[in-house]
Amino acid sequence: MSVTVYVPRDAGALSLGAEAVASAIASEARRRHADVRVVRNGSRGLYWLEPLIEVETSMGRVAYGPVQAEDVPSLFDADFLHGGKHALAHGPTADIHYLKSQQRLTFERVGVVDPRSLEDYRAHGGYRGLAAALHMSGEEIVQTVLDSGLRGRGGAAFPAGIKWKTCLDASSLRKYVVCNADEGDSGTFADRMIMEGDPFVLIEGMTIAGLAVGATQGYIYLRVEYPHAQRAMEAAIATAEAAGYLGDNVCGSDKAFRLEVRMGGGAYICGEETSLLESLEGKRGQVRFKPPLPAIEGLFGKPTVINNVVTLASVPIILDRGAGYYRDYGSGKSRGTLPIQLAGNLKRPGLVEHAFGLTLRDLVEGYGGGTASGRPIRAVQVGGPLGAYIPASQLDTPIDYEAFVAIGGMLGHGGVVVFDDTVDMAAQARYAMEFCAIESCGKCTPCRIGSTRGVEVIDRIVAGDARERNEVLLRDLCQTMIAGSLCALGGMAPFPVLSALDHFPEDFAGAADKANA
Numbered sequence: 329m330s331v332t333v334y335v336p337r338d339a340g341a342l343s344l345g346a347e348a349v350a351s352a353i354a355s356e357a358r359r360r361h362a363d364v365r366v367v368r369n370g371s372r373g374l375y376w377l378e379p380l381i382e383v384e385t386s387m388g389r390v391a392y393g394p395v396q397a398e399d400v401p402s403l404f405d406a407d408f409l410h411g412g413k414h415a416l417a418h419g420p421t422a423d424i425h426y427l428k429s430q431q432r433l434t435f436e437r438v439g440v441v442d443p444r445s446l447e448d449y450r451a452h453g454g455y456r457g458l459a460a461a462l463h464m465s466g467e468e469i470v471q472t473v474l475d476s477g478l479r480g481r482g483g484a485a486f487p488a489g490i491k492w493k494t495c496l497d498a499s500s501l502r503k504y505v506v507c508n509a510d511e512g513d514s515g516t517f518a519d520r521m522i523m524e525g526d527p528f529v530l531i532e533g534m535t536i537a538g539l540a541v542g543a544t545q546g547y548i549y550l551r552v553e554y555p556h557a558q559r560a561m562e563a564a565i566a567t568a569e570a571a572g573y574l575g576d577n578v579c580g581s582d583k584a585f586r587l588e589v590r591m592g593g594g595a596y597i598c599g600e601e602t603s604l605l606e607s608l609e610g611k612r613g614q615v616r617f618k619p620p621l622p623a624i625e626g627l628f629g630k631p632t633v634i635n636n637v638v639t640l641a642s643v644p645i646i647l648d649r650g651a652g653y654y655r656d657y658g659s660g661k662s663r664g665t666l667p668i669q670l671a672g673n674l675k676r677p678g679l680v681e682h683a684f685g686l687t688l689r690d691l692v693e694g695y696g697g698g699t700a701s702g703r704p705i706r707a708v709q710v711g712g713p714l715g716a717y718i719p720a721s722q723l724d725t726p727i728d729y730e731a732f733v734a735i736g737g738m739l740g741h742g743g744v745v746v747f748d749d750t751v752d753m754a755a756q757a758r759y760a761m762e763f764c765a766i767e768s769c770g771k772c773t774p775c776r777i778g779s780t781r782g783v784e785v786i787d788r789i790v791a792g793d794a795r796e797r798n799e800v801l802l803r804d805l806c807q808t809m810i811a812g813s814l815c816a817l818g819g820m821a822p823f824p825v826l827s828a829l830d831h832f833p834e835d836f837a838g839a840a841d842k843a844n845a
């Protein structure tokens with residue numbers, strides 16, 4: 329009987345040698361006349377173990393990793409096809425604590441199913457949310473999303489249901505659903521993992537959004553550096569179309585929904601929703617004034633729902649299991665689960681989906697296992713390049729939108745980047761300003777000019793040139809950028825700078841201070 333071996337086709341696993349491992353397994357199986365079926369799944373998100381291969385056995389799937397092509401003969405010798413013992417064995421995948429202790433809702437199929445197989449998707453609960461939605465009115469779908477408490481997972485955490493209701497109420501013959509798959513934040517990869525590992529869930533979520541607001545056309549605006557996700561999404565869209573899940577008559581309902589992938593412009597600002605719309609219309613990605621909101625006047629001037637990949641991929645489970653099921657997870661006004669991406673200096677980087685409420689310490693010390701260098705954690709940047717640097721003394725902050733705002737931070741898209749005690753926080757502050765200067769779309773002065781001046785002032789402080797006066801100037805400049813910028817790039821780039829100044833002032837000591845210390 330054929331034995332199924334899963335080898336991820338996830339870009340992270342590929343970068344670590346998964347393709348060579350898949351070929352080695354296939355050729356070694358031929359050589360030994362073993363009947364092996366290799367399935368290319370997504371990643372389980374245990375990146376320190378990638379390439380993590382799994383074998384379907386009588387005790388469920390058994391995991392081995394990190395596997396390199398040269399390990400393959402010894403895996404066959406150890407009878408891994410029946411879960412045999414090997415130095416790289418981790419036992420049943422479902423029992424690995426990192427996975428077992430998570431609460432995977434949005435990611436429940438990622439790494440489990442074959443992303444190219446619609447049958448596998450359906451066998452694991454796929455398209456049940458759409459089936460429910462097809463029996464509901466647009467208002468009822470929107471109400472369900474509202475009741476679930478789902479907030480946007482792209483950064484601003486705006487309630488998805490309110491956005492959808494605004495679009496539903498806007499009268500127009502043409503409306504759009506746009507998926508923001510630009511995933512520009514540092515240390516983030518959740519969107520990519522979904523698109524590569526469970527692409528049908530995004531298609532299903534977007535189709536439900538289309539039914540809810542009355543849109544018949546959807547676009548996935550995809551980060552240009554994600555060719556594997558592009559291939560996975562395009563293959564899944566073609567399969568869904570052929571099976572009648574997309575097109576002019578979705579599941580025989582007489583309702584239309586079509587979907588296309590568009591590659592992004594390759595700039596961080598193209599992830600900002602109005603810039604994204606400009607880019608999708610074929611123009612330079614530059615921020616639009618609001619109002620009008622995109623939900624009223626969006627793509628080509630038509631009402632448009634724009635949501636992040638994780639937001640849209642969370643919708644099918646809400647429609648399938650009900651708003652209450654999703655809402656029961658979480659804490660305070662942060663309902664449901666958040667897929668958190670652990671990156672930077674960590675022993676166990678990866679994807680952790682869990683209900684809101686666990687602490688940053690649970691994540692970086694518990695799941696992450698502390699720093700890979702073995703040195704103490706000094707700072708954690710949460711929420712991408714515009715997120716504040718959180719000192720070790722604040723690691724007990726719960727993962728909750730409001731709790732992070734209370735300490736001057738933000739959860740953003742759930743990216744967590746860890747630094748040990750060798751980090752130079754003045755250099756990190758300078759980097760934040762420089763990033764803003766490089767990525768600024770140039771539309772407003774506080775960001776365009778302010779960020780360049782900010783880099784210069786930080787350089788003067790670090791050089792020991794009139795440190796106190798220049799620190800006053802830098803703080804003043806940051807306040808001007810926060811208050812006067814048109815969008816959150818200029819409006820939030822000061823947060824990492826100010827947090828570095830507030831929590832790590834010793835790193836800004838000028839040359840003279842350092843010499844005297």
Ligand SMILES: Cc1cc2nc3c(=O)[nH]c(=O)nc-3n(C[C@H](O)[C@H](O)[C@H](O)COP(=O)(O)O)c2cc1C
Pocket residue numbers: 479480481482483484485486488508509510511512513596597598599600601602634635636637639640815816817
């Ligand atoms: C500079 C900047 C970059 C952004 N980049 C992204 C991005 O890469 N992906 C994303 O989903 N949202 C990004 N956003 C947030 C979007 O503007 C918008 O809030 C989001 O797409 C809405 O979807 P959501 O409500 O599902 O989060 C960015 C915002 C700013 C200001």
Ligand code: SF4
Pocket residue numbers: 597615767768769770771772773775776813814815816817818819
């Ligand atoms: S804050 Fe920066 S990126 Fe945003 S609109 Fe102004 S110049 Fe453009």
